[in-house]
Amino acid sequence: MFECKYEVDSLAAFLEVSYYYNGTSDLGFFDHFQWVDTVQTIMNTVLDLTIGTYDSGGRVLDQPYTWNRTANSATETVSNLYRGHPVMGGTGLIRSFFRPSDDSCVYQLFIPANMMFSHCLGLCADIMLNQQNALAPTMASSMRNLSSSIHAAISAYGIYQMDDDQIYAYELDGYGSSNIMDDANIPSLLSAPMFGYDANDPVYQATRRLLLSPANPYYMRGPSLTRPVGRTCPSGTPGPRRPSSAS
Template identity: 40%
Template structure:
C-alpha cells in the first residue's frame, strides 16, 4: 500500500536488498555519543529552514545501530512530498529513530536448535531493557517494507524469535534483560529488589514482572503482522514460538477465572505482583492479587500499558487489542498448519477472542449522562466501571487503530468525544499542547503519542494537519518526540530518548502524505 505511494521507492528496491547491522569503526568510535540520551538531549546542525529551525537528530551513519537502505530511500521519498521544512525534518528524525539508536543487539546467524535463526534485542531508548509492548510498536512502522529487503526482514524476524524465547519462559513478565550470549551489559531495575512476584523468575533474564495482558497481545501482533507481510515463517524458530504461544494461551484462559471460586473461596491468583513503593501505581491490591473480579469472558490484568497498576482488573482497551490479535494468531496457526496441537491452539485462540469481545460488549459499555453509550476504561464484572482514558496504547482512543471497531462505530464516536474532553480526568488542554496524559507522569502533562493516535483515528483533514503541526511545535526545539510534555511549557518534558513515540509519529506523517497529498 505504502510502496505504491512512493514512485521512486519501487525503482530503488533492487539496489536496497540488504540491511547492515552497524559496528562503529575503531578510528571513528570517539565521534559517537557515549549514550544516545546525551545525543537526543542536544540539538545538532544542520537545522531546518522553517520557523521552528528543527535540528538534524540522526546520529552519524557509522554510529547508527542498524542501517536499512530501503528505509533511507523511504525517508527521502516521503520527505520529497512534504513542503513544510519543519515537518520534513521531524519525519527524517522520527522515522529511523529505533533503527538508528535502539537496536541494541542483532545477529542474523545465531543458532537455535539445529538451524540458524536471527535474533534482535530492541531497547525502549533510555532504559536498557526490552519491553514486549514497546519493541513491537517500535518495529511496526517498518512492517509494510520487510518483504522488500532481506536484512530488514531478518531484523523483525529476530525480534519475533527474541520475544518468543522470553515469553515461552516468562509469559507474565513485561520487560526483559538481554540474553547472555549478546554480551550486553543488562540494565538494572532497583525497584525489583523489593518485588514479591508469583510465579518466580530468573532475575538475570527478567527486568520487570508486572503482568500486562497487552504484552501478550503485542507478541501475537508482531508475529502475525510479520507473517502476513512476508508470507513466510522460514526465519522463525517455530518450535520455540509454538511453545510461547501455548504458554500464553494457557495463562490467558486461567486469567478469565473469577477471584472467588466454589463457596466463595479465593481461587488461584495465577499471577501476583506486589512491591514496597511510595506510589500506589507501583503495586497491586490484595498482596499482589489485584481487586476482585467476577467472570465476564475478559482477561484480568494487574498493570496498564503505562506500567501503572490497574484499579479494576478488566482493562478494556487491552482486552480489545487481545481479542483482535487472538484472531490474527489463529489465522497464522491455521495457515502454517504445523501440528494437531497448533490446530487446537487455533481453536482456543478463536474461543478466547469471541469470549473477550462479548465480555466487553456485555460489561464494558456505560450509559453516560452526557455522551450516551461509551466504552469504559476498566471494569470488574460487579458493576463498577472506570470512566477515563490513558495516553498509552492500547487505549480507548486507539480502538480503531487496534482494529477492534471501525472509526464510525457509534459507541466509539461517543467514547472519543468523551476522552478528548475535560470529562476525561486525564485530558489536559494547555496553552501549547492539548491531549491525553497519564497517571504515570502526573497532572498537566500531555503525551504526544495521544495526539498522534487521535489523528490516526480521524478522517478530518484539518484535525490531522493541525495535530502534526502541534507535534512539530512541541519538541522543545529538539525535533524528536518525548514521553510527556507540560501543557503550558514544551521545554518541560520527560524522556528525551523515547523511540516508540517517534515511530507512531512517523507512521502518522506517512499516512497523512498518503491520504492527503500536499497537505503537509
Template identity: 40%
Template sequence: MWSSNAIVLALLLLVGHVLGQSCPGYSSFSQMRNPPLSTGAYKLAYQRPSPECRTFNSSLVEDALSGLKDEIYDVDLYRLFENTYPNTLDTAVKWRGVAANNSEEELAFIITGDIDAMWIRDSANQIAPYKMVLKNSTDKLASVFRGVINLQARYLIISPYCNSFQPPPESGISPAQNGGIYSVTPPYDRNIVFTCNFELDDFGGFLQLSHDYYTATGDADFFGKFQWIEAVQSVLAASEAMRAATYGPDGKWIKPAYTFQSQTMSASGTLANNGVGMPVNYTGMARSPFRPSDDSALFDFSIPANMMLSRYLDATAAIMDQLPNAPKGLAGQMRDMATEIRDGISHWGVVKAPSGKQVFAYEVDGFGGQNLMDDANIPSLLSAPFLGYLDKNDTVYRNTRDFILGRSNPWWCEGPYINAVGSPHVRPDAAWPMAAIMRAMTSDDDMEIITAIKEILRSTDGLGLIHESVNSFDTSDWTRQWFTWANGLFGQMIMDLADRKPHLLKESFQPFFIEKD
C-alpha cells in the same frame, strides 16, 4: 546560530571519530540541540547519530526518508520525521545474534532507552512502524522482526507474567541492576527478568508483531521453526488463568495465578490487598493488574488490553492454521478465546456515560465497578481503530472518542501549546504527544489532523524528538527525551498520511507571529 553546547559536542564527536573512540551515549546526545538546525521557525535539532554510530542501518528506511523529502513541504515537519522514524534502529538495537543452541534462530535485543532491558510491549511497538516498508523475508530488516519475535517468544515461555527482561546470555551483556524489593507469584529469575508487572497488552504486542511480520512478508514457515507455537500456548494458558473469578461457585476465595507486592513510595507501584489485587467477577476477559504505563490498575479488566488481545488472537490464528507442526485445535482455541473476550467487552465494557451515551469504560471489575477515563499509553480506548478492533465510525467508539477528547476525561490535558490525553503515570497537566499522534491516526478530519500535528511540532522544545509528556502550558517542562516508541509512532503517522492523505503533507505547519506596533 549554533549554541555553544552544540559546537562543543560536534567537536567532541569529530575528535572521537578521528581517535577511533566509542560513539557518544544517546541518552546525553539526545538532550543536545545538535546541528544543523532545521531552517523553519522551530529550528529543530538533527538528532540522528552518525551512520557508524547507529545500531542498525536499513536501506528500506533510508529510502523512505529520502522518498518523502520532496513530499513534505514543511522543513520542520520533515526534520521531525527524519529524526523520529528511524530512531529505534538508530539507537535501540542493542544486540543481534543467534540462539546458543540453534544457529538459525535469530535473536534481537531491543532496549527502550538508557536501561539495558527489553520490554515486551515496547519492543513490539518500537519495531512495528517498519512494517510499512518491509516487503519480503529476505531483507536485512526482516531479520530484526524475526529476532525480536524469537526473543519475545523465549521470554514468554520462561516467565509469561513478566513484562521486561534482561539481555540474553548469548549477548554477553551483563544483566541490568534492579534494586526493587518484590514478592511475586509465580517466582522468577532476576538474571532473566528485569521487572515482573503483568500487563495483558504484552501478549497483544507479541501477537501484533507476529501478525505485522506475516502480513508484510507472507512468511508463515518462520513461525513453525522455533518457539513461536510454544509461546502462543504459554500466552493462552496465562490468559486463561487470568480469566478466573475471585470467588468459586461455592463462594470460596480463589488465590489468583499472579500476585505482586512491592515496597514502594507510589500507590500505583504495587497491588492492593497484600498483592492479590481487587476482586473480580467472571466476564470472559482476562485480568491486567498493571496498565500499559506499568501502573497498577484500578479495576483489573482493561478494556483496551482485552480489545488488543482479542483482535490479535483471532488474526494470528490464521498463521497457526498453516503450521503442520501446530497441535490440533490450537488455532480454534485462539479464536474461541478471542470471541469470548469480545463478548465480554460488549457485555461488561460498554457503559453509560454521564452524558447518557453508551461508551467504552477504560476498566471494569465485572461487579459493576467501572473506570471512565483513558490513558495515553497504547493500547488505549482512543487507539481501538488503530488496533483493528473496530471501525473508527463505530457508534460506541465515536461516543467514547468525544468523551476522551475533552474535560469529561479526567486525564485530558488542555493548554495553549498542546491538548491531548495524559496519564496518571506522570501528573494531571502533562499531555502526551503519543496521544496527539494517535488522535491524528484515528481521524479522517483534515483540520483535526493538522491541529494535532501543529501541537506535536511545538512540543519538542527544539530537540526534534517526541517526548513522553509535555506540560500543556510550558513546553520546556517535559519527561523523557529518548522515547523510541513514541518517536517511531510519529514516523508511522507520517507514513500513514503519505498513503491516505498526501495533500496534508503539502501544508505549512509554521507558527504565526504577530508583530507588535
C-alpha cells in the same frame, strides 16, 4: 519484562509481531522459535487470568499471579495483598494487573488490552493454520473461539451508559465499578480502531467525544496545548508519547 509486571497487552504485542508472516510467508522463523508452543503458553496464561477473586461460595481463590514491591507510589505496586481490587469471575474478560504505561490497574478487567488481545489472537489463528504442526488446526479453532468470546464479553460488560450515550469503560471489576477515563497510550480506548473496532460506531464515537473533553479526568487543557495525558504525568503536564493515539 524486566520488572515481571503482567500486562495483557504484552502478550498481545507478541502476537502482533507475528504478523511478520503476512509480509514474508516465512514459516522457518516460526519453526525455529517454537512459535506454536509459545502461543499455547499465552493461551494457557490468559485463560488462567479469567479467574475471579472468589468462588461461588465466597471463598477466596488461589490466584495464578500476584505482584508486590516496596514503592512510594500506589501505581507502582498492587493492593489487597498483591492481588488487586476484587474481580468477578465468569465475565469472559482477561485480567491485567498493569497498564501499558506500567501503572497498576485500578480495576483489572482492562478493556483496551482485551480489545487488542482479541484482535491479535484472531488474526494469528490464520497464521496458525499454516504451521506444520499436528496441533495447529485445533489450536487455530481455539484461538478463534477465544477471540470471539472476549469480543462478546467486551460488548456485554465493557459498555456503560453515560447520560444519553453508551461508552466504553477503561477498566471495570465485573461487579459494577468502572473507571471512565483513558491513558493515551497504545492500547487505549482512543486507539480501538487499530484493533478492529469501527471508528464510526456510535459507541466508539461517544467514547471518543467524552475522552477528548473535560469530562475525561486526564484531559489536559492549556493555552498552548490541549490533549489526553495519563496517570504517569503530573496533573496538567503533557507526556511525550501522548498525541499519537488521539489523532
